[in-house]
Amino acid sequence: MDLSFLAELGLDKTVSGAFDGTWRKTKGDALTVRSPIDGSTIGTVQMADAKDYAAVSKAAHAAFLRWRELPAPKRGDYVRRIGNAFREHKEALGKLVSLEAGKILQEGLGEAQECIDIADFAVGLSRQLYGLTIASERPNHHMRETWHPLGTVGVITAFNFPIAVWAWNSMLALVCGDSCVWKPSLKTPLCAIAMTKIAAAVLGKEWAPLVGLIIGPDLTVGSAMLDDPAIPLVSATGSTRMGRIVGPRVAQRFGRSLLELGGNNAIAVMDDADLSLAVRGIVFGAVGTAGQRCTTTRRLLVHEKVVDDLQARLVKAYAQCTIGNPFDKKTLVGPLIDEASAKAFDHAVAAAKEQGGTIVRGGKRAKVPASLKGGAYVEPTIVRCDSMLPIVREETFAPILYIVPVKSLDEAIAMNNDVPQGLSSSIFTNNVRCAERFLSSIGSDCGIANVNIGTSGAEIGGAFGGEKETGGGRESGSDSWKVYMRRQTSTVNWGTSLPLAQGIKFGDE
Numbered sequence: 001m002d003l004s005f006l007a008e009l010g011l012d013k014t015v016s017g018a019f020d021g022t023w024r025k026t027k028g029d030a031l032t033v034r035s036p037i038d039g040s041t042i043g044t045v046q047m048a049d050a051k052d053y054a055a056v057s058k059a060a061h062a063a064f065l066r067w068r069e070l071p072a073p074k075r076g077d078y079v080r081r082i083g084n085a086f087r088e089h090k091e092a093l094g095k096l097v098s099l100e101a102g103k104i105l106q107e108g109l110g111e112a113q114e115c116i117d118i119a120d121f122a123v124g125l126s127r128q129l130y131g132l133t134i135a136s137e138r139p140n141h142h143m144r145e146t147w148h149p150l151g152t153v154g155v156i157t158a159f160n161f162p163i164a165v166w167a168w169n170s171m172l173a174l175v176c177g178d179s180c181v182w183k184p185s186l187k188t189p190l191c192a193i194a195m196t197k198i199a200a201a202v203l204g205k206e207w208a209p210l211v212g213l214i215i216g217p218d219l220t221v222g223s224a225m226l227d228d229p230a231i232p233l234v235s236a237t238g239s240t241r242m243g244r245i246v247g248p249r250v251a252q253r254f255g256r257s258l259l260e261l262g263g264n265n266a267i268a269v270m271d272d273a274d275l276s277l278a279v280r281g282i283v284f285g286a287v288g289t290a291g292q293r294c295t296t297t298r299r300l301l302v303h304e305k306v307v308d309d310l311q312a313r314l315v316k317a318y319a320q321c322t323i324g325n326p327f328d329k330k331t332l333v334g335p336l337i338d339e340a341s342a343k344a345f346d347h348a349v350a351a352a353k354e355q356g357g358t359i360v361r362g363g364k365r366a367k368v369p370a371s372l373k374g375g376a377y378v379e380p381t382i383v384r385c386d387s388m389l390p391i392v393r394e395e396t397f398a399p400i401l402y403i404v405p406v407k408s409l410d411e412a413i414a415m416n417n418d419v420p421q422g423l424s425s426s427i428f429t430n431n432v433r434c435a436e437r438f439l440s441s442i443g444s445d446c447g448i449a450n451v452n453i454g455t456s457g458a459e460i461g462g463a464f465g466g467e468k469e470t471g472g473g474r475e476s477g478s479d480s481w482k483v484y485m486r487r488q489t490s491t492v493n494w495g496t497s498l499p500l501a502q503g504i505k506f507g508d509e
């Protein structure tokens, strides 16, 4: 493998795991970074400790106090240049995502593009942080709402989107007048270092502390962030288990959290659906990123009239999904992130069989060439079930698709909603009544509901997130920026008397 792109990103030697405007001399344990492709060592990070955390947080806060005074469009100007720097390094960043997270190169490049897109979005937003003017009930009074910068945003990210989720958060936070401290997954620290280097180079000495970085264990630096009163918002992406810790800990000190947790996303396929369109949407949703997106399609709720036909088409399509090195152009399925994920896959397949499911495709570790033996490769798997087995309710971060037949749209909607998670959902149908019912208030209960496209691969322009155990947070596009700011309601009296609201008379007047 040609790793020369690591030098372009400044990752060709041991790197520090803490950035507070300069790269700190960290003294934590050395973290050996391995590629999930073949288990080979691709870097070493000297991890941060609680002392480093305190320094990074302090520097980010000090930078925020100055940054919030800069007009938002001027902040947007910096973000525009950061986005352009992402553009310049798109190829190298895409390769790094593939190398460190194991995504196929097309998806690695797609993730780099998502960072560019959100930067562009944030630049436009920097001139559109609109508040309301509100009619006052009192004469000669004026009411308005203003959005002010919030402070330092703690950003916790997972391995599966090692650069885009930070970009969603930090590009918005920067135009909103905030600074950030990023705690990335210990499985993908090099991506975090590369992104921080790129942003910091644009921001220059004066503003570089705005993009703080802290790479270290959850129990030291993660805990410190959750309890840090200088972090008014923690935006955390990861498992529901992680969210159960983050939410209450941050709430305890009256901090805000934006939680982006697990999904258990279903596609409903009706008997009038365009099945060849559905197959394409399902295969990308279920097999893409080796089933490791929070938006991955995990359940298919298929009308009994077409379920056997669709299943046969899917089995055929899965046979075309080449498993292997994600840098190889032919590959559609790369490795899982690590052996623990492959064990979770094994466990889910065994549980599905035990509970009465039938494996109609896959189910085993994949055969790969000797050069990839150090990676954890599994076969994209289809399980046919008669009903929603207990295992179907769980999110297993691997390419397992459960097919459950349904008799009607209403049954599909009920099953779609009958899981603890509520991130993404789709329906394939050519019937406008079915489509609209699925999107209506009595339809899907998810944060994302699509028609005739799959559950994954959302654009940055919409608000991204979900309900129930997915955590309720919204990030990325639409008006998600509001959570990165504090709202102020102001009433101005420009008259000469002081009428009270609600018509109250108080004293003589």
Ligand code: UN1
Binding pocket: 160, 161, 165, 237, 292, 293, 294, 295, 455, 456, 457, 458, 459
């Ligand atoms: C995630 O898996 O955490 O919609 C984010 C998608 C991507 C983002 C996924 N744009 O699949």
